[in-house]
Amino acid sequence: MSEQKAPAPAANFIRNLIDEQNAAGKWGGRVETRFPPEPNGYLHYGHAKSIFLNFGLARDYGGVCHLRFDDTNPEKEEQEYVDSIVESVKWLGFDWGEHLYYASNYFDTMYACAEHLIQSGNAYVDSLSAEEMRAYRGTLSEPGKDSPYRTRSAEENLDLFRRMKAGEFADGAHVLRAKIDMTSPNINLRDPAIYRIKRATHHNTGDSWCIYPMYTYAHPIEDAIEHITHSICTLEFEDQRPFYDWLLDKLADGGFFTRPLPQQIEFARLNLTYVVLSKRKLIQLVDDKHVDGWDDPRLPTLMGARRRGFTPEGFKRFTDQIGVSKSDGWIDMSVLEACMRDDLNEHALRRIAVLDPVKLIIDNYPEGRSEDCFAPNHPQQPELGKRAIPFSRELWIEREDYEETPPKGYFRLYPGNKVRLRYGYVVECTGADRDEAGNIIAVHCQYLPDTKSGTPGADSVKVKGNIHWVSARHAVETEVRLYDRLFAVPYPGKERDYIEDLNPASKRVLRAQLEPALKDARPEERFQFERHGYFVADLKDSRPGAPVFNRTVTLKDSWAKEK
């Protein structure tokens, strides 16, 4: 097995920053990151980028990466999502040891911090309605104005906040706000809300709280509590960094945390062509049944990727390849597909499957006779051995491997042409039978008995074409699903509603004829079906002795391009 060389990780602005800080001794060489999903949905390809970034940095710098659930909004979060997230991160190959955390575990500390902010004059209880608050906030180009409640005394604020916590007020009656600057050009600094009253049962803390911290407020505290050094998030949080720093600075002054404080760093999230990665759209695709659930192999979720046959190693190659930067561009789906092919090419055993079967009858081969042909499990790795494939008079071949009037450059079966039946004999095509409607029902040929693969005469006849086949008598028939890109266009929704851009041919279900060895494929076992692509035995629908296969990705096909 050829071991992957591990080249030095590509330089990126985050690694450069860490190197500089290490040189300056800022963290004493410590690198501590976190992957902080909100458990309100399933992880998707974009999360894979973040996971490899955060866990990868920690690994490469000898640090740790925490898995932390950012569960500050009980209305949207569920245990089912945390379970699925845990499973997906593990599947990608990462281990957080004992560093599994929940924002909700810090609610007491967050509350104490809030009281301190109130006492130090940095937060106040506002009693404006949501609409009023919006009006007071101003606009992008006009400054906001102070709420009439902004000047409440620390005592009054503390009393009100404690009563908020005690459940004396209705949802939305009051909100705790940081007191910063209503005229700031950065809207995030115009006294952002940091606590709201919300009577909802939390998946972790149940009904013990009726006030919950906002992400903006909670996240920096979570980072500080866990001694995170580099808090990596996506670009849209850039405007929030000043608040992140403001908050931690105030709390450090208050003795809650010590400096140096964690630092927020933003990178460009993944944009991938031919799919959508927004949570809202993913939910709609599932709810409106455009796909078959959250783990539909066409969906860009990690659960879908797994059923599709994508590999963790393929995702690693992918994230290594696309890099990390602050310019938000689009990665073409072909890059991900190429990464999966690279990994699969190396690791998947080769097998034969006829997906669109038509009979090939060898008229000069004795009826009732059969013999074994031997095929390598991996052409580049002979140490993986060979397997026997039965050969007989009637075979299944691909319908597209016969053309009565071949296009230019076609070198498969057509009357008069010779072709090798891969790992078997060279045959000469003599024609085909058609039904009354003109459909081809069987192709006929004569075999050349001296040309069997592996025998001295194998190369006595040179042929260009080489097609795969399966003995009709021995074949295993099974369901094979041909998956393709979910959307028919690179940028779904660009020209019209994205639903209209769905690829109608993203899933095709076939009955295929497979070589006998495939009968016992185990769920998640991956193969290359020669000349077709990579396939995986479906995790959910396969049964012992009756696998169902999903196409992961096709092989590159330069003939298709030529046509």
Next chain:
RNA sequence: AGGGGAGUCGCCAAGUGGUAAGGCAUCGGAUUUUGAUUCCGACAUUCGCAGGUUCGAUCCCUGCCUCCCCUGCCA
């Protein structure tokens, strides 16, 4: 419009005051019992545009243009 970001080959992406890595894609060619893989070769006189500083600028300065994000008691 105010604020925050980004602009280097078709798509990503390194790089730096000294004369443009790499990957994907593409195009040639070799090997091949997968029209696969592998291999070899080609592929930015040029770094959004315009000025300026400099012996020399993609890197520094000035102005401009384009794109993305921000007005949730979401994250």
